[in-house]
Amino acid sequence: xxxxxxxxxxxxxxxAAAGAARLSAQAIPVDVELGYRFVDVSGNDQMYxxxxxxxxxxxxxxxxxxxxxxxxxxxxxxxxxxxxxxxPAGQLxxxxxxxxxxxxxxxxxxxxxxxxxxxxxxPFIDDGIVPGQQTWNRIRNIYDAELELLPGKILTPILGYxxxxxxxxxxxxxxxxxxxxxxxxxxxSVDSLYKIGLVFNDGPVQAGFTQGWREYSWxxxxxxxxxxxxxxxxxxxxxQVVTASSIATTQKSEIxxxxxxxxxxxxxxxxxxxxxxxxxxxxxxxxxFAEADAGKFVSFELARxxxxxxENVDSRAHTDYWRGSARAEVTLLxxxxxAGGWAENSRVLDGQALxxxxxxxxxxxxxxxxxDLLREINAQTSVEDTTRTYDANVTARQLGPVAxxxxxxxxxxxxxxxxxxxxxxxxxxxxxxxxxxxxTFGGGATFSQWGLTLxxxxxxxxxxxPIFRTDFIDRDRLSVRGLYNIADFLKVGAYFRDTKASDDxxxxxxxxxxxxxxxxxDVTLVKNTLTLHGAGGxxxxxxxxxxxxxxxxxxxxxxxxxxxxxxxGGARFTWKDLTFDAxxxxxxxxxxxxxxxxxxxxxxxxxxxxxxxxxxxxLQDKYDERVAFDQxxxxxxxxxxxxxxxxxxxx
Amino acid sequence: xxxxxxxxxxxxxxxxxxxxxxxxxxxTAAPTPAPTPAHAAAAAEAPKxxxxxxxxxxxxxxxxxxxxxxxxxxxxxxxxxxxxxxxxKKHMEAGGDASLIHTLKGLSGSEDCLACHQNTPxxxxxxQNGPHxxxxxxxxxxxxSIHHAAPKSEHLVAKPPVELCGSCHGTESASFxxxxxxxxxxxxxxxxxxxxxxxxxxxxxxxxTIQGEMPCLNCHAEKRGPFVFxxxxxxxxxxxxxxxxxxxxxxxxxxxxxxxxxxxSCHSQTPPPQTYGSQPPSFHDLxxxxxxxxxxxxxxxHGSNVSPQLLK
Numbered sequence: 001x002x003x004x005x006x007x008x009x010x011x012x013x014x015x016a017a018a019g020a021a022r023l024s025a026q027a028i029p030v031d032v033e034l035g036y037r038f039v040d041v042s043g044n045d046q047m048y049x050x051x052x053x054x055x056x057x058x059x060x061x062x063x064x065x066x067x068x069x070x071x072x073x074x075x076x077x078x079x080x081x082x083x084x085x086x087x088p089a090g091q092l093x094x095x096x097x098x099x100x101x102x103x104x105x106x107x108x109x110x111x112x113x114x115x116x117x118x119x120x121x122x123p124f125i126d127d128g129i130v131p132g133q134q135t136w137n138r139i140r141n142i143y144d145a146e147l148e149l150l151p152g153k154i155l156t157p158i159l160g161y162x163x164x165x166x167x168x169x170x171x172x173x174x175x176x177x178x179x180x181x182x183x184x185x186x187x188x189s190v191d192s193l194y195k196i197g198l199v200f201n202d203g204p205v206q207a208g209f210t211q212g213w214r215e216y217s218w219x220x221x222x223x224x225x226x227x228x229x230x231x232x233x234x235x236x237x238x239x240q241v242v243t244a245s246s247i248a249t250t251q252k253s254e255i256x257x258x259x260x261x262x263x264x265x266x267x268x269x270x271x272x273x274x275x276x277x278x279x280x281x282x283x284x285x286x287x288x289f290a291e292a293d294a295g296k297f298v299s300f301e302l303a304r305x306x307x308x309x310x311e312n313v314d315s316r317a318h319t320d321y322w323r324g325s326a327r328a329e330v331t332l333l334x335x336x337x338x339a340g341g342w343a344e345n346s347r348v349l350d351g352q353a354l355x356x357x358x359x360x361x362x363x364x365x366x367x368x369x370x371x372d373l374l375r376e377i378n379a380q381t382s383v384e385d386t387t388r389t390y391d392a393n394v395t396a397r398q399l400g401p402v403a404x405x406x407x408x409x410x411x412x413x414x415x416x417x418x419x420x421x422x423x424x425x426x427x428x429x430x431x432x433x434x435x436x437x438x439x440t441f442g443g444g445a446t447f448s449q450w451g452l453t454l455x456x457x458x459x460x461x462x463x464x465x466p467i468f469r470t471d472f473i474d475r476d477r478l479s480v481r482g483l484y485n486i487a488d489f490l491k492v493g494a495y496f497r498d499t500k501a502s503d504d505x506x507x508x509x510x511x512x513x514x515x516x517x518x519x520x521x522d523v524t525l526v527k528n529t530l531t532l533h534g535a536g537g538x539x540x541x542x543x544x545x546x547x548x549x550x551x552x553x554x555x556x557x558x559x560x561x562x563x564x565x566x567x568x569g570g571a572r573f574t575w576k577d578l579t580f581d582a583x584x585x586x587x588x589x590x591x592x593x594x595x596x597x598x599x600x601x602x603x604x605x606x607x608x609x610x611x612x613x614x615x616x617x618x619l620q621d622k623y624d625e626r627v628a629f630d631q632x633x634x635x636x637x638x639x640x641x642x643x644x645x646x647x648x649x650x651x
Numbered sequence: 652x653x654x655x656x657x658x659x660x661x662x663x664x665x666x667x668x669x670x671x672x673x674x675x676x677x678x679t680a681a682p683t684p685a686p687t688p689a690h691a692a693a694a695a696e697a698p699k700x701x702x703x704x705x706x707x708x709x710x711x712x713x714x715x716x717x718x719x720x721x722x723x724x725x726x727x728x729x730x731x732x733x734x735x736x737x738x739x740k741k742h743m744e745a746g747g748d749a750s751l752i753h754t755l756k757g758l759s760g761s762e763d764c765l766a767c768h769q770n771t772p773x774x775x776x777x778x779q780n781g782p783h784x785x786x787x788x789x790x791x792x793x794x795x796s797i798h799h800a801a802p803k804s805e806h807l808v809a810k811p812p813v814e815l816c817g818s819c820h821g822t823e824s825a826s827f828x829x830x831x832x833x834x835x836x837x838x839x840x841x842x843x844x845x846x847x848x849x850x851x852x853x854x855x856x857x858x859x860t861i862q863g864e865m866p867c868l869n870c871h872a873e874k875r876g877p878f879v880f881x882x883x884x885x886x887x888x889x890x891x892x893x894x895x896x897x898x899x900x901x902x903x904x905x906x907x908x909x910x911x912x913x914x915x916s917c918h919s920q921t922p923p924p925q926t927y928g929s930q931p932p933s934f935h936d937l938x939x940x941x942x943x944x945x946x947x948x949x950x951x952x953h954g955s956n957v958s959p960q961l962l963k
Contacts, residue, residue: 029713031802051831051832062803064802064803066713067713068709068712068713069712075718076715076718078713080803082803082839082840083838083839083840088835088838088839089835089838089839089840089841090839090840091839091840091841093840099718109839109840109841110839111839111870115903117902117903119902120902120903120910120944120946121910121944121946121947122944122947123939123940123941123943123944123947124940125940126940132944133947134946134947134950140870142869142870164869164870164872166872166873172950173947173948173950174950174962174963175947175948175962180941180947180948189872189873191872191873191875193861195861208773208774210861212861214862216872216875218873232941232947233941249963251956251957251963253956255875255876255877257862259861259862261861261862261863263773263774264774265774273777273779275774276774277774277775279861279862279863281862281863283875283876283877284877285876285877285878285879285956287879287956287957289956289957289963291963313956313957315879315956315957316879317876317877317878317879317956318877319876319877319885321862321863323863327852329777329779329780329852331779337779337780339777339779339780339852339853345863347885349877349881349885349886351877351878351879351880351881351956352879353879353880353956353957353959355957377959379879379880379959381879381880381881383881383885383886385885385886385887389854391853391854393780393853395779395780395784395853397779397780397784397785397786398758398785398786398787400787401787402787403784403786403787403788405780405853407853407854409854413887415886415887415927417886417927419959420959422959423880423959423960424930425930425932425933425960426930426931426932426933427930428920428929428930428931429920429925429926429927429928429929429930430927430928430930432925432927434887434926434927446786446787446788446789447787447788448786448787448788449787453788455788455819465924466924466926467887467926467927468887468888468892468917468926468927468928469916469917469919469921469926469929470892470916470917471926481819481821483819493818493819493821494821495820495821495822496822497822505924507921507922507923508921508926510916516822516825516826517822518821518822518824518825520821535821535825537821537822537825539822539825539826539829539830539900541900543906543907545916546919546921547912547915547916547919548915548919548920548921548931549937550915550931550932550933550934550935550936550937550942551934551935551936551937551938553931555919555921558912558915558916560906560907560908560909560912562900564829564830564900566825566828566829568825568828568829585828585829587829587830589900591900591908592900592901592907592908592909593900593901593908595831595900597829597830597831599828599829623831628908629909630908630909630940630943631908
């Protein structure tokens with residue numbers, strides 16, 4: 001939905017709500033929060049928009065309507081909306097139904113997507129030039145509608161439609177002639193899925209079949225950004241200063257993917273549940289690409305200088321995909337069940353691209369004119385990716401206050417890749433057959449009594465070999481959780497997760513640990529009046545792996561380190577018609593990107609009549625980044641304050 | 652264009668299920684709901700529940716349980732109470748003695764829920780052995796509140812889903828709240844349930860798309876492909892090979908702060924074992940910031956249809 005339309009809708013809702021407020025004595029099952037948001041940002045506004053992006057304007061913060069009885073033919077009507085208007089993300093949902101006859105659901109969700117990162121894709125960050133060269137300011141709209149006919153009956157037909165659009169401007173970069181140029185680009189894409197299905201439900205046997213048709217279109221038009229003709233490299237390359245006077249590219253893709261999805265479950269003798277699923281989705285992508293460039297460029301590949309490029313590409317990628325599974329759950333004893341199953345998915349990709357490149361007015365390094373040069377590439381690629389999974393587990397859910405489970409899983413992965421020769425600059429690892437088998441053993445237990453809940457889970461994964469360099473050979477995952485509740489007075493929680501993964505092969509040396517700990521409390525000092533809450537913890541990440549430095553092919557270790565600590569605290573106070581809710585969050589991270597985040601949220605609501613209240617909200621997000629290698633440091637910092645004033649109507 | 656689908660065999664299967672189900676039902680000790688002392692008629696004759704529980708009953712008119720139990724056109728929520736709470740006659744005669752009415756709490760209360768909701772609604776859910784299977788620690792009433800559901804939340808969940816999930820999954824919740832690069836769960840109705848299936852069986856915690864893919868693609872459709880020149884996804888990897896979905900300290904929710912280190916983690920051919928995609932970049936001098944920003948040239952890192960080196 002366009003911003004102007006959103007604002008108009010939100011404004012109309014504001015007027016309607018204000019008028020409706022006068023009808024406060026009337027009992028209408030509706031709840032509306034509508035207001036205006038002011039935004040004040042100091043520092044890097046683009047970084048604020050990348051991370052937060054709350055915009056100024058009219059905001060329908062919340063709408064909720066639920067019918068209390070039949071409305072004409074309907075016996076259910078529910079509408080709710082959240083954050084519609086100023087953005088950055090809003091949602092509207094509708095449910096209309098008549099029991100046993102139909103059920104219609106509709107959801108609209110809009111998201112403003114903004115990115116202007118200071119250090120990402122930015123070779124000039126050390127010169128203090130921000131933002132990076134790849135940015136976007138786009139809107140995604142997702143509409144989803146589904147109609148069930150005869151819900152709850154033996155046969156339930158289903159019709160559905162989903163539309164996902166992604167539009168807007170951005171900037172990107174293009175490597176051409178040994179230089180990189182910034183381009184302005186405009187993207188428009190539509191992903192549509194039509195589906196029709198039938199669900200069968202006859203007590204012990206349930207089944208469903210859905211046939212869908214996905215149609216996807218993508219268009220990306222890019223042109224050289226005004227003033228960007230010098231590119232990122234201003235020093236001569238083989239004696240030639242590489243510049244562009246024009247670059248224009250257009251890429252269009254159309255993808256058709258029919259999707260068949262079927263499942264069946266059967267309950268036998270009250271003890272055995274069998275489940276089977278099958279998905280088939282074959283997609284075909286037809287792409288056309290046209291490019292016309294002019295300037296002074298260098299090609300190492302051709303060993304020539306050239307003054308223009310005209311390129312056309314016609315490509316087709318086709319994937320055959322299926323996924324199937326079969327599973328049995330057996331109740332051995334009351335509340336003790338054994339389950340096991342098989343699942344497999346297979347994707348076979350075949351790709352072909354006809355790339356026709358005409359290099360204009362080529363000149364050898366020695367200065368000899370060599371005319372135009374046409375290069376034709378017929379690239380053919382294929383990838384087969386198959387994953388097969390077997391698993392078995394046993395669960396005892398109710399051994400008094402204790403529940404336990406234990407299980408085994410084996411994943412068998414096979415990848416066969418055949419790249420085109422044009423993909424290979426330096427040979428090694430791009431094609432071939434790769435296999436990997438992972439066995440996982442693990443289990444967990446919970447205990448819950450006297451307001452105390454303890455949970456622990458542990459899994460050990462063991463693989464025979466990696467497919468990617470970052471695949472583990474051994475991995476241990478531990479999760480421990482404790483919660484303690486004393487009536488409605490006190491809640492205390494502690495959570496711990498730790499994952500260690502490694503591949504000790506001496507030439508890879510992959511080692512990762514991700515550890516998270518949080519503790520929190522929630523205490524009600526005065527029932528229904530005053531509640532305090534707080535939390536704090538640690539986030540730790542240590543990743544290391546050996547890499548080969550491409551400039552001299554030496555092998556060196558590289559590390560990603562994160563050590564974050566967070567503290568939070570807040571209070572909620574309610575007295576008669578006044579509610580006050582405030583919270584403060586502080587997080588500091590040391591390591592590869594050192595920064596401090598501070599967030600403040602303060603909300604006050606006062607109902608000056610039984611039905612009508614005033615809302616005030618202050619949000620502050622403060623981001624302070626410190627100097628680190630290849631990062632933006634203080635150039636990224638911002639302090640974003642938002643002030644919302646609105647009315648809350650709940651007749 | 653010719654589309655191959657699984658329609659014919661599957662439709663035949665579904666058609667055959669009707670007959671099979673009939674035969675099966677005859678043999679099967681069907682998972683009949685535990686007998687609930689439904690006495691709607693008796694309740695109608697007696698004083699109404701709403702005489703005392705005024706607000707509760709009034710609000711229950713909008714509750715899906717009311718419609719599920721009531722006949723066409725009848726919308727008196729008083730008639731629905733008995734289906735879960737049993738005969739309230741003695742409770743009423745005793746002036747509201749709480750011990751004389753059946754209440755649903757904790758695990759035992761959840762067993763009453765399962766009397767009707769035993770059959771999970773799809774092939775991926777399991778109340779028998781999922782991580783949230785019915786136990787003393789986690790049961791239906793841990794998350795669902797029949798009378799006091801959170802406003803605007805589906806399926807009568809007790810709190811907004813983000814808050815509800817966060818009440819046990821504290822580290823994930825804190826990551827979303829504190830880290831600078833996250834999916835904004837506090838905006839536009841996005842919640843944990845967009846990606847996760849709370850009733851799922853062991854090993855299937857995420858909601859897959861209708862095509863059996865990672866839920867990321869429900870929104871990020873442009874990353875789906877297929878591409879002539881695939882990269883990571885669709886060739887052995889997933890979105891999570893590079894990204895952190897629960898929030899990250901790194902731009903674009905990447906696992907590494909420096910893009911070149913992320914890329915070189917895989918693209919660094921070293922002696923055996925041979926790994927996929929490990930060819931090193933040629934002549935790229937990492938001492939220059941130009942080459943440390945890999946995506947400045949290799950913009951199509953999610954796959955390309957026109958450039959073998961993912962340059963466009």
